[in-house]
Amino acid sequence: MRERPGRTSLTSFLPLALLLLIVLAGCRPPDAGGASARAADPDVRVRVEAPPEGVVGPETVRVLVLDGDVPASDATVTVTGDMTHAGMVPVVADAPPADAPGAYLTDDFAYDMAGDWVLTAEVTLPDGRHGFGETRVTVARP
Amino acid sequence: MSRVPLPQVAPPAGGGRGGAFVRQPRGPDLLRIPGLRRFLRWRYARLTLQLPLLILAVFVIVDGLTGRQLAPRNLATTATWLHYRGLVVVALAILGNAFCGACPLMLTRGPANFVKRRLPFELRWPARLRNKWLVAVLLVAVFYAYEAFDLWASPWLSAWLAIAYFVGAFAIDVLFPAGTFCRYVCPLGNFNFLFASVSPTQITATDPDVCRTCADKPCLHGRETYADPARAPGERAFVPLDEVVRPNGEGSFPGCETNLLVPTMTSNMDCTSCMNCVRACPYDNVALTVRSPGWELQQAPWRRRWGLPLIVLGVMMLYWGLLNAVAMIPPFYDLARGLATLTGSRNEPFLLALVFAAFTVGGGALSLAAALASDAAGGAGAHPRRALMRWGYVFVAMGFGFWAAHYLFHFLTGAASIVPVFEHFFAWRGADLDPDWALARWMPSRWMFPISAGVSGAYALLAAYLTVRIALRDFPGARAAAAMWPMLAFVVILTALQILVLAQPMEMRGTLLGPAG
Ligand code: SF4
Ligand code: SF4
Ligand SMILES: [Cu+2]
Numbered sequence: 001m002r003e004r005p006g007r008t009s010l011t012s013f014l015p016l017a018l019l020l021l022i023v024l025a026g027c028r029p030p031d032a033g034g035a036s037a038r039a040a041d042p043d044v045r046v047r048v049e050a051p052p053e054g055v056v057g058p059e060t061v062r063v064l065v066l067d068g069d070v071p072a073s074d075a076t077v078t079v080t081g082d083m084t085h086a087g088m089v090p091v092v093a094d095a096p097p098a099d100a101p102g103a104y105l106t107d108d109f110a111y112d113m114a115g116d117w118v119l120t121a122e123v124t125l126p127d128g129r130h131g132f133g134e135t136r137v138t139v140a141r142p
Numbered sequence: 143m144s145r146v147p148l149p150q151v152a153p154p155a156g157g158g159r160g161g162a163f164v165r166q167p168r169g170p171d172l173l174r175i176p177g178l179r180r181f182l183r184w185r186y187a188r189l190t191l192q193l194p195l196l197i198l199a200v201f202v203i204v205d206g207l208t209g210r211q212l213a214p215r216n217l218a219t220t221a222t223w224l225h226y227r228g229l230v231v232v233a234l235a236i237l238g239n240a241f242c243g244a245c246p247l248m249l250t251r252g253p254a255n256f257v258k259r260r261l262p263f264e265l266r267w268p269a270r271l272r273n274k275w276l277v278a279v280l281l282v283a284v285f286y287a288y289e290a291f292d293l294w295a296s297p298w299l300s301a302w303l304a305i306a307y308f309v310g311a312f313a314i315d316v317l318f319p320a321g322t323f324c325r326y327v328c329p330l331g332n333f334n335f336l337f338a339s340v341s342p343t344q345i346t347a348t349d350p351d352v353c354r355t356c357a358d359k360p361c362l363h364g365r366e367t368y369a370d371p372a373r374a375p376g377e378r379a380f381v382p383l384d385e386v387v388r389p390n391g392e393g394s395f396p397g398c399e400t401n402l403l404v405p406t407m408t409s410n411m412d413c414t415s416c417m418n419c420v421r422a423c424p425y426d427n428v429a430l431t432v433r434s435p436g437w438e439l440q441q442a443p444w445r446r447r448w449g450l451p452l453i454v455l456g457v458m459m460l461y462w463g464l465l466n467a468v469a470m471i472p473p474f475y476d477l478a479r480g481l482a483t484l485t486g487s488r489n490e491p492f493l494l495a496l497v498f499a500a501f502t503v504g505g506g507a508l509s510l511a512a513a514l515a516s517d518a519a520g521g522a523g524a525h526p527r528r529a530l531m532r533w534g535y536v537f538v539a540m541g542f543g544f545w546a547a548h549y550l551f552h553f554l555t556g557a558a559s560i561v562p563v564f565e566h567f568f569a570w571r572g573a574d575l576d577p578d579w580a581l582a583r584w585m586p587s588r589w590m591f592p593i594s595a596g597v598s599g600a601y602a603l604l605a606a607y608l609t610v611r612i613a614l615r616d617f618p619g620a621r622a623a624a625a626m627w628p629m630l631a632f633v634v635i636l637t638a639l640q641i642l643v644l645a646q647p648m649e650m651r652g653t654l655l656g657p658a659g
Contacts, residue, residue, distance in 0.1 A: 084295035085650040086213045086220040087556020089583040114472075115650030116295065118212055138651060141472060 043068050044131025048079070048121045054139040056111050063095050063104040063121040063133065071102025076124045079106050084116040095121070111139045163353070163405045165441065166346040167433030173420070182417045183390040183426075188243065196246035199304060205567055206301020214582070216297035220556070220563045222304070223294045228553020230334065231546040235435075235597075239338040242324070242331055243415030250312040257316050267318045267326060274448050277332045278455040284329045285462050286498055289469050290491050295650075321399030325412055336456055337542045338410035339438045339535075340604065345413055346431040347405035353427065361404045361419035361428060364397035387426040395422040404428050409443035411452070436604055439535040440611040450527060453534035454506070460541035460636075461505030464643065465498065467548040471646035478654040490654045509537055512632035516609075520617040520625025532616060533629055536605045540633065543601025544640050547594040551644070554593060558584035594644045602637035606630055 049062040061079045065072045077095040082088065093109035104121075111117060117139055123131040173179040181187055198221060206218025213219040226241075233240040258264065293299050307330070314323040324331050347353050358365065358379035365381045366374040369392060374380050378397070383389055397419065398404075400412040404419050404427075420428045444452045468474045474497075481493050513529035522528070562577035569575040613626035 082212050082214050083650050084213050084292070086216075086224040086294065087552055087559050087582060088214045088650070089556075089559075090214065090579050092579075113648065113650065115648075116653075138653070141647070141649065 040132050041125075041129040044072070044123060044125060044129055046121050046123050046131045046133030048119050048133040048135040050119055050135060050137055052135075052137055054111055054117070054137045056114055056139055056142045058108065058110045059106075061093075061095065061106040061109050061119055061121075062098070063106075063123070065102050065104065065123050065131065067125060071100075072123075072125060073097050073101050073103075074126050075104070077104040078122050079109055080120045080122070081109065081111065082118045082120070083113060084118060088113070111137075114139050114141045162350045163347075164408050166350075166405075166408065167344055167431045167437050168346075169432035169434075171348065171429035171431055172343060173428075173430050179388075179420070179426075182420050183388070185390065185393060185395070185421065187421075188416060189249075191244035192246050192249055195244050196249055199246050199308075201567065202304055203301045206297040206299075206304070209297060209567065210570055211297055213295050213297060214556070214559065215563060215566050216300075217563055217567055218297035218300040218304070219294060220559060222300055224552055224556050225560060227549045228557065231337075231542075231549045232553075234334065234337050234341050234542070235546060236342065238341040238343040238430075239334045239410060239413065239415045242334050242413075243417065245331070245414070247307055247311040247323075247328070248414075248416075250308060251315060251320070254312050254315040261316070264319065265317045267322050271326055274326075274332070274451045274455050276326060277329065278451065278458065280327065281329045281332065281455070282458070282462060282498065282502070285466060286494065288466070290494050321401065324414055325400050331414065332455075333459075335411050335413070336452075336459060336538065337545070338413070339443065340435045340539055340542050340601070341410055342432055342435050344410055344431055344433055344438070345402075345404055345407055345415075345419060346429050348427045348429045350405050352425050353405035356425060356427075359403060360395070360397060360422040360424055362397045362402070364395055364418075365422050365424060366394045367424070368392050381424045386424045390421060397422050408441050409438055409447070411444060411447060436539075436607055436611070439539055439608050440615065442531070442535065445531060450531065453530055456538040456541065457506060457509045457530070457534050458502060460509075460537045460544065461501045462498075463541050463545040463548065464505070464640070465501045467544065467643050470648050470650060471643060472649055473646070475649070475651070475654070482655055488655060493654055508632070509534075512629055515628035516613070516625045519628055520613065520621045522617070522625070532612060533609070536608050536612070536629060536633065539601050539605040539608055540636060540640075543598045543604070546601065547598040547640070547644060550597055551590055551594040554585050554590060555587070556582050558582055591645060595641045598640045598644060599637065602633055602640075605633045609633060 045066040047064040049064065050059060063077050063079065065075050065077065074097075079093050079095050081091040081093075091109060091112060093106040095104040095106045097103070098105040115138075117137045119135050119137060121133045123133070125131075173182065202218045202221050205216050209216050209218070213223075230241050287293060291299055293303060307328075310327065311323045314327055353359075358381065360379055360381060364378035366376070366378045367381050367383050367386055367389070368374050369383050371380055371382065375394065378394060383392065395418070399416070399418065400414060402413055402419075404423070407413070420430075444456075477497065478493055481496055482488055485493070485496070487493060510526055510530060513533035514524055514526060516533055517529040518524060559579070559582035561581050562579050565575045565577035569577060609626050609629045613622040613629075616622075617625045
């Protein structure tokens, strides 16, 4: 024996259809990096360097920028530190050019909490092209 | 399906005829708020509440699967772990189980019925699973997965969790009778059911005598109302339009899917706030009554329904809540390192399972010991089951305090980040927006500890009050005073521990053991 379920119209299918669509659209592994989907130029190669084990407090983050195979020394670089937990405020610092060609160092960047961090460098070349780089750091209590 | 038998109706309080079926709270009826009853009696009221959450769920799934995989910038991690959980505990504390009422998972009900009608069979939920044990197992599985897979750090996995909920709700409601998912499976719902026991509202019958003469109990079984009786499909009891007080139109109005009968309710357990009963009652006899947060738990509400498994789950939630918070503070990592040395294993899932087992067994044993000590002090002898059924509710109140404190902590830390996270959703997809992340820091962090410790303390006071009431209820005279002390002492110690945990600095780390070395 079974209860006869109430009448349903086809419109009640809508949420499910919507969900299926999303699931199908989403069936690919997540894309790891980039601060925005706004096309990063494939020629602009960015490497973010920081000790993989940090300590709460100031840290110097080094960013290396290549345009093709040539070091790019006149880019604008910012470094953003995000914790891997929702609701945490990112730490943002500018990275002016440093000693070596294509190298940049953060001014006053500091970890403000222990835990896992993701450091993202956003690079803009004088001609407007963008590039992104990312690295992960585990930060310990001081 | 054969009708499920009516819940046991206790004899009227005063004996004899008339009067209430059971003791129900008698505070003001919130449905008297102008317009509210009218709105809730409207057949699309629930849909109206569900749609915003469905839209949010779509955002969560889209961003989780295709957005930037960085927890503070993704809706999948922010809206679920921060906002949903924070607002759930706030709603439970000041209103009731509002989220089940607006649950978008139940929008799969329509398609599920559609498929169901085309299936030649409907399964019966196995008798062995008609209790809260499976719920307990699923809840601890979710808590374990949360730590083991760092769900809080992964938008991708958080989105898949949301999808799993939708698929699970749909599949279970296709194969089994309606309401099976809510009552026997849904971890989110059962979290809400458990802690709605401290909510300040409850569904009650306005006038029990009206219920006494109400033949069909439509609040439970549903009703059909058509001007022309021949039009009624005959699935539910027919109630003619002119018999309906304040008629809410023609149609078929479903009853309570979780099988609650309004005049016999003494608990919010299993009530999804769907308000089907409000719509189905032909005599407009359902009230949403204000009650004190301590009202339910001092009635031993789960003695008649669900019994020991639910009490055990209620007690365990306290320790799993403690673990959920402890997992974010430094001593936890020291504990994990200690365990690694002790067992010689660096296998994180294994070590984490050990920690869960230790909290579950250790917490259960401590609670049982406190309950037994109180029973013994009151001269009630040593009956573990009876002691737990008596005092278990005290731990439920404490448990809510702690979950609420912890969820509120995170919610307050980053509530305003919902604005930049939404902006980022569109910026990531090409919109010209510049999210202002500084917004996330809207509340000074020095307020966090006083607020969360205050919440934890408030529910500790409620737990202490319950202890006193239960002692006075069950033990005569001076023995009541003796019985309450062991439990009171335990409440104080646990509260001190909770506040100590809340005072620690947070550390948001995915690995248990940290960098090798
Ligand atoms: S339908 Fe209304 S009157 Fe009848 S039992 Fe339920 S609440 Fe009481
Ligand atoms: S129909 Fe049942 S679950 Fe829905 S509000 Fe009424 S008592 Fe609660
Ligand atoms: Cu936390």
